[in-house]
Amino acid sequence: MSDELLALSPLDGRYARETEALRDYFSEFALIRDRVRVEIAYLIALSRDAHLIRDLTSAELDLLDALADSFSLDDAHQSKDFERITRHDVKAVESFLRAKLAPTTLSDLLGFLHFGLTSEDVNNIAQAIALRDSRDKVILPALDKILGQLVSLINSHKSTPMLARTHGQPAVPTTFGKEIAVFYSRLNKQRSALALHRFDAKLNGAVGNFNALISAAPQVDWQKFSRNLLGQLGLEPNLVTTQILPYDNWIEYFNILHLINSILIDFAQDMWRYISDDYLKLKVVASEVGSSTMPQKVNPIDFENAEGNLGIANALFEQYARKLPVSRLQRDLSDSTVRRTFGVALGHSLMGYISLSRGLERIEANESVMKKDLENHWEVIAEGAQTILRAAGVSEAYDQLKSFTRGKGITKETFNKWIDGLSVDKSVKEKLRALSPLTYVGLAEEIAEKALKEK
DSSP states (O other), X not given: OOOXXXXXXXXXXXXXXXHGGGHHHHXXXXXXHXXXXXXXXXXHHHHHTSOOSOOOOHHHHHHHHHHHHTXXXXXXXXXXXXXXXXXXXXXXXXXXXXXXXXXXXXXXXXXXTTTTOOHHHHHHHHHHHHHHHHIIIIIHHHHHHHHHHHHHHXXXXXXXXXXXXXXXXXXXXXXXXXXXXXXXXXXXXXXXXXXXXXXXEOOOXXXXXXXXXXXXXXXXXXXXXXXXXXXXXXOEEOOSOSSSOOTHHHHHHHHHHHHHHHHHHHHHHHHHHHHHTTSEEEOOOTTOOSOSSOTTOOOXXXXXXXXXXXXXXXXXXXXXXXXXXXXXXXXXXXXXXXXXXXXXXXXXXHHHHHHHHHHHHTXXXXXXXXXXXXXXXXXXXXXXXXXXXXXXXXXXXXXXXXXXXXXXXXXXXXXXXXXXXXXXXXXXXXXXXXXXXXXXXXXXXXXXXXXXXXX
């Protein structure tokens, strides 16, 4: 595209720079290149593993490797030229390879290009590799950056007391670091699941039965051949399929991403609320504008941008879960159209991760406001007070605290005056006087530290 301002999608326009890394896996060029690589790997395996064609010389192997490794944009355009004739994208790749190999010593093997395969054998392997490699090279590093930022926040604020809210109302105190630790723990678990996921792929012919291959070369153990080749490519062989791979395994991967995105949407919304409550301050950048009419504004736009992008990505992941497990009989081509949008879902996910990371770079805890808010809500230690009284044998402790605190603004002075009027032992009163919204945080710091040690 000559100008990103003409882009139809923001991923190729406004967000092009941030999402550029995914083009190497999900652009049309990347798909054609990966098809070429699969076809070449298959041709080599027909010689090395199936012994169906002659041994290849070192020079011929180097030639094939160079063709796969040095595949260029010009090469992709040549393949597209063939597609305009064939109106079939995978057949066009075969035609491209025939044209490349015809002038070489491999010209006698042209008939074994795409031998006994269906297009989906090539496509699903190429896309499985793209999903895996983009995860390892792009998605996981982006998530790891966020995790690292959360670790820094936890370490800095594991003991910073903060008013918690349940149902939006003042509740038992916590620490800011422990609240971040909850998100860290959730995200870290799903990050591990994402990294451990192994992608299924199939190579078994037009209806999944190796029909053509068995007919032409019954002496070859084609199931073993399929397992070996897919294993060498770092994929999990699925030998029980129709023409298409059942996408259940890929959907499991997308579902993990969906959950990661949902966790991060939750996180972005909480950060937005903390900023709104002035618990977090946004660093001011002199050149930036927060509003076209209100000069004072510093907006949490990075967290808002993240929430929007992650929501779009999740809408696509949900569509994959609805659509891809369903295919008429052996297959229909509607899955192919849907699969071409994988890069869009991952692009919006990546944009969400980048925006969150930017937002985290610009926040700092406003500890004075957190402290002031706690000091204005002494009623939140009613939980501790009634529990201490229960332990001392006061049977109506809950009702006493309910009558004393519910719907009322309690201060340190009124709390201590209430303690003076209790008919309980001095030791019980001492426990009650030791309560404070600033220190009534339980094991928050210990829990935050433990979360950081999770694998």
